[in-house]
Amino acid sequence: MLKTYHYALPRQAGSEALSNILRAAGLPFLCTPVPTLERCYYDSFDWRLYAANLLLFSEKSRDGRVRLRLRELDSGFDLVAIDVTDIPCFAAEMPRGVMRDRLLPVLKGRRLLPLAHLTGRRDEFRVFDAERKTVMRACVERHRVDTGDRQVRLRERVEVTPVRGFTEPLHAVLPLLERYPESQVLEGDLFDEALQILDRHPLDYHARPTLKVERGDTVGAAARAIFLHLLGVIEANEDGVRQELDADFLHDLRVALRRTRTLLREMHHILSAPHFAHYRDEFTWLASITGPVRDLDVQLEASARYADLLEPAQASQHQDIEALRGLLRSQRTAQRRFLLEGLASSRYRSLKKGWRALLEAQERWTGAECDEPAVEAALAMMRHRHARVMERGEKLDAQSADKNFHAMRKQVKRLRYLIELFDGALAAHRAHGVLTNLKALQKVLGEHQDFAVHIAVLEQIQESCATQDRPSPAVRVIAPLLDQLRERRRAVAEDFASVFSRFAKDEKARKKLFRVPSDADHQESAQ
Numbered sequence: 394m395l396k397t398y399h400y401a402l403p404r405q406a407g408s409e410a411l412s413n414i415l416r417a418a419g420l421p422f423l424c425t426p427v428p429t430l431e432r433c434y435y436d437s438f439d440w441r442l443y444a445a446n447l448l449l450f451s452e453k454s455r456d457g458r459v460r461l462r463l464r465e466l467d468s469g470f471d472l473v474a475i476d477v478t479d480i481p482c483f484a485a486e487m488p489r490g491v492m493r494d495r496l497l498p499v500l501k502g503r504r505l506l507p508l509a510h511l512t513g514r515r516d517e518f519r520v521f522d523a524e525r526k527t528v529m530r531a532c533v534e535r536h537r538v539d540t541g542d543r544q545v546r547l548r549e550r551v552e553v554t555p556v557r558g559f560t561e562p563l564h565a566v567l568p569l570l571e572r573y574p575e576s577q578v579l580e581g582d583l584f585d586e587a588l589q590i591l592d593r594h595p596l597d598y599h600a601r602p603t604l605k606v607e608r609g610d611t612v613g614a615a616a617r618a619i620f621l622h623l624l625g626v627i628e629a630n631e632d633g634v635r636q637e638l639d640a641d642f643l644h645d646l647r648v649a650l651r652r653t654r655t656l657l658r659e660m661h662h663i664l665s666a667p668h669f670a671h672y673r674d675e676f677t678w679l680a681s682i683t684g685p686v687r688d689l690d691v692q693l694e695a696s697a698r699y700a701d702l703l704e705p706a707q708a709s710q711h712q713d714i715e716a717l718r719g720l721l722r723s724q725r726t727a728q729r730r731f732l733l734e735g736l737a738s739s740r741y742r743s744l745k746k747g748w749r750a751l752l753e754a755q756e757r758w759t760g761a762e763c764d765e766p767a768v769e770a771a772l773a774m775m776r777h778r779h780a781r782v783m784e785r786g787e788k789l790d791a792q793s794a795d796k797n798f799h800a801m802r803k804q805v806k807r808l809r810y811l812i813e814l815f816d817g818a819l820a821a822h823r824a825h826g827v828l829t830n831l832k833a834l835q836k837v838l839g840e841h842q843d844f845a846v847h848i849a850v851l852e853q854i855q856e857s858c859a860t861q862d863r864p865s866p867a868v869r870v871i872a873p874l875l876d877q878l879r880e881r882r883r884a885v886a887e888d889f890a891s892v893f894s895r896f897a898k899d900e901k902a903r904k905k906l907f908r909v910p911s912d913a914d915h916q917e918s919a920q
Contacts, residue, residue, distance in 0.1 A: 395468060395470065395554075395555055395557060396467070396468040396469055396470075397468065397469025397470065397552050397553065397554045398552070398553045398554075398563075398567060398570075398578075399469075399550060399551070399552055399578070399579035399580070399581070399582070400550070400551040400552075400553075400570050400571075400573075400576055400577065400578060400579060401548040401549065401550060401551075401576065401577040401579050402549055402551055402573060402575070402576050403549075403574070403575045404548075404549055405549070406549070407516075407533035407535070407549040407550070407551055408424065408516045408533045410551075410573055411518060411531060411533055411551055411570075412424065412518075414566060414569045414570060414573065415518070415520060415531075415566065417569060418562070418565040418566055418569060419565075420520050420528075420529070420562055420565065420566070421520070421521055421522075422518050422519060422520045422521070423518070423519045423521070424516055424517070424518050425516070425517045425519070426514065426515075426516050426517075427454065427514060427515045427516070427517060428455060428514045429454070429455040429512075429514060430452060430453070430454060430455075430512070430513055430514055430515055431452070431453040431510070431511070431512050432450055432451065432452050432453075432510075432511040432512075432513075432536070432583075433450060433451050433453075433480075433507050433509070433510045433511070434448070434449070434450045434507070434508045434509045434511075434584050434587070435449045435450065435451070435480070435505040435506065435507055435508060436449065436505070436506065436508055437500055437503035437504065437505065437506065438503065438504075438506060438598065438633060438638070438641075438642070439503065439598050439600065439641075439645075440595055440596045440597075440598065441499050441500055441503060442496075442499060442500070443466065443595045443596060444596060445499045446465060446466045446467055447463060447464070447465065447466060447472075447495070447496075447499065448463070448464040448465075448466045448582060448584055449461070449462070449463050449464075449496070449505070450462055450464070450584070451477075451480055458476065459476065459477050459478065459479075459480070460474055460475070460476055460477075461474065461475050461476075461477050461480065461492065462474045463492055463495060463496070464582075466582065469552070469554065469582065470554070472491075472495065473490075473491045473492045473495065475487075475488065475490065475492050480505070481505065482504050482505060483500070483502065483503075483504060483505065483639075484496035484497040484499075484500040484501075484505075485497060485502075502639055502640060502641060503639050503641055504638045504639040506638070508584075508588070508591075508593065509538060509584060509587040509588060509591060509593075510538070510539045511536040511537065511538050511539070511547070511583070511587060512536065512537055512539070512544070513534065513535045513536030513537055513547075514535055515532050515533065515534050515535070516532060516533045517530070517531075517532045518530065518531040518532060518533075520562055522559075527556055528556055528559035528561075528562045529553065529554070529555055529556055529559060529562040529563055529566070530553075530554045530556065531551065531552060531553045531554065531566075532551075532552050533549065533550070533551050533552075534547075534549070534550040534551075534552065534583060535547075535549055536550075536583065536587075538587040538590050538591065540590065540591060545590050547583065547586055547587065547590070548579075548586065550579065550583060550586075551570065553566060553567065553570070598629060599622075599626075600626055600645045600648060600649065601813060602618075602619050602622040602623065602652075602813075602814055603622075604618050604619055604622065604814075605816075606767045606768060606771065606815050606816075607767075608766065608768050609766075610766070610767040610768075611759075611763060611764045611765065611766065611767055612660075612663065612762075612763060612764075612765045612766070612767040612770035612771065613663070613758035613759055613760070613762075613763025613764060613765075614758060614763075614767070615767040615771070615815070616656060616660060616663075616664075616758070616763075617752055617755070617758045619652075619656060619814050620653060620656065620748075620752050621749075621752050621753075623649045623650075623652055623653045624649075624653070624745070624748060624749060624752065626645060626646070626649035627646050627649045627650060627653075627745075628745065630642045630643070630645050630646040630649075631646070631736065634646060634732075634736065635733065635736060637729075640687075640690045640694075643683065643686060643687055643690065644687065644690075646683065647680075647683055647684070647687055650676060650679055650680055650683065651680070651806065651810065652810045652814060653676055654673070654676050654677065654680065655806070655807045655810045655811065655814075656810075656811075656814060657669065657672065657673045657676065658673070658807070659774045659777075659778065659807070659811060660774070661673075662762070663762040663763060663765075663770070665762075668751060672744070672747070672748055672751070675740075675744045675748075676744075678740070679735070679741070679744065682731060682732050682735035682736075683732060683735075685728040685731075685732075686725060686728045686729050686732050688846050688850075689721060689724055689725040689728060689850075690725070691843060691846070692721055692846065692847055692850055693718065693721050693722065693725065695843065695847060696714070696717065696718050696721060697718075699714050699717070699870070699874060700714055702873075702874060702877040702878070703870065703873055703874065703877070704873070710870065712866065713866045713867055713869045713870040714867075714870055716865050716866045716867040717854070717865075717867035717870060717871065717874075719865075719867075720854055720865060720867055721850070724850075767815070771811065771815035774811055774815075775808065775811050775812060775815070778804065778807050778808040778811055779808055781804050782801070782804045782805055782808055783897060785797075785800060785801045785804055786801060786834075786893045786896075786897065787897075789801055789889060789893070790886075790890065791883065791886040791887045791889070791890070792886075793886070795841075795842075795845040795882075798838060798841045798842065798845070798886065798889075799842055799845065801838060802835070802838035802839065802841075802842055805831065805834050805835050805838060806835060808831065809828070809831050809832070809835060812827070812828060812831070827899060830892075830895050830896040830899055831896065833892050833895070833896070834892050834893060834896050837885060837888055837889055837892045838889070840885045841882060841885045841886060841889070844878050844879075844881055844882035844885065845882060847878050848875060848878050848879060848882065851871050851874060851875055851878070852875065854867065854868075854871060855868065855871045855872070855875070858871075
């Protein structure tokens with residue numbers, strides 16, 4: 394595969410050195426200076442582009458033109474470049490074309506955030522043959538990175554990029570570059586060097602704990618490490634929630650919160666002291682102030698497809714649906730105000746400060762119960778939660794109440810969280826079958842819950858409109874929407890039985906999963 398090669402040369406020697414090397418190799422070239430260049434790199438908060446081997450950056454020239462480039466990270470090749478007037482916040486806001494098509498499946502609803510801002514200049518070299526055909530490209534980069542309080546000079550960098558079908562010029566130039574006095578082969582893009590100066594590390598955010606539980610760990614030490622990670626996730630997403638950068642900040646905060654509550658609940662016999670009971674109550678409060686906004690985010694996203702549920706050809710249909718979306722947005726605004734007040738409250742600050750202090754007090758996580766082996770304790774929790782899932786699932790049918798489906802969904806989510814949090818306690822290479830069926834079960838229960846929430850919110854709006862002298866036009870579409878949503882909820886409820894049956898019958902995989910791994914299991918998993 395073709396790739397770009399990076400070298401550092403002595404300061405202020407790059408363009409002259411590269412010119413001399415090209416002449417020594419007998420290669421004609423043309424050098425074009427590009428002065429006063431501003432470059433800004435972008436990615437999502439959770440590094441989705443970097444994880445997908447993509448690098449997105451903008452370049453603003455002295456004449457004000459802005460070009461957005463999408464580059465393959467490992468090869469250094471530009472995949473696509475477009476001219477823009479403003480940097481889009483989301484992939485969906487980009488002009489239709491290759492750039493949008495490549496970014497949208499990766500970023501989805503995540504906002505693009507600026508990660509590193511550079512200023513500098515570049516000398517571009519086009520190497521050509523006797524027929525004036527381009528056979529190689531190179532450039533010399535001179536940049537400074539903005540750290541917020543000062544500008545830090547980066548190394549002068551030479552980048553050499555081959556042209557497909559022409560390998561001789563590259564093979565002639567690279568040895569000369571490597572032998573040049575004080576030259577140094579560089580690994581990674583200019584972006585990687587800028588991140589080092591900014592003390593940023595790619596892929597440094599993980600919403601899910603990456604702790605691997607070893608057989609010698611105690612359950613107290615393992616739980617403490619997991620709780621600390623989850624608290625870090627909650628705190629990392631706070632600013633994104635406050636600034637409303639994108640909906641996934643609140644989603645990740647909520648998932649970390651649910652995982653925290655699940656582990657506190659499952660370890661109630663181990664963490665039974667009054668201070669742990671206090672934090673179980675406090676995290677329940679935090680869930681109560683973050684849940685309504687998240688529910689309305691999901692409903693607003695789904696409401697964009699409400700027109701597909703109704704009979705076409707009603708002239709006022711889209712206007713009525715937009716009026717309904719306006720009511721949903723108004724509800725979300727009110728609930729978001731309540732959420733922000735909670736995040737700004739002394740109660741929330743005390744929750745975080747006190748919980749962190751408790752987590753950092755190592756002596757609180759030792760003792761008879763906390764010193765139990767983590768693997769055995771984790772597996773006991775999973776077996777107990779699995780039994781609850783089976784007990785509730787066997788009682789559910791298509792006519793069961795929404796609250797019973799919701800209770801089942803919570804049991805399933807708690808089991809999945811335990812498996813994910815303590816995956817190192819399992820014969821992890823054998824977890825795939827159980828997790829596949831568990832995720833399918835969670836999916837159908839999640840769909841049922843979404844319909845139930847949509848129905849409850851619409852019924853509330855319908856009831857409110859009935860008491861108004863001049864109700865919103867939205868009331869005209871609520872009744873037919875409710876009919877369609879109830880029908881879909883019924884269909885999902887009927888699907889539950891077959892999905893649960895597949896999960897319940899997978900006894901062989903479950904027995905393998907919920908037993909203490911042997912030495913052979915660990916060796917096989919490591920391979």
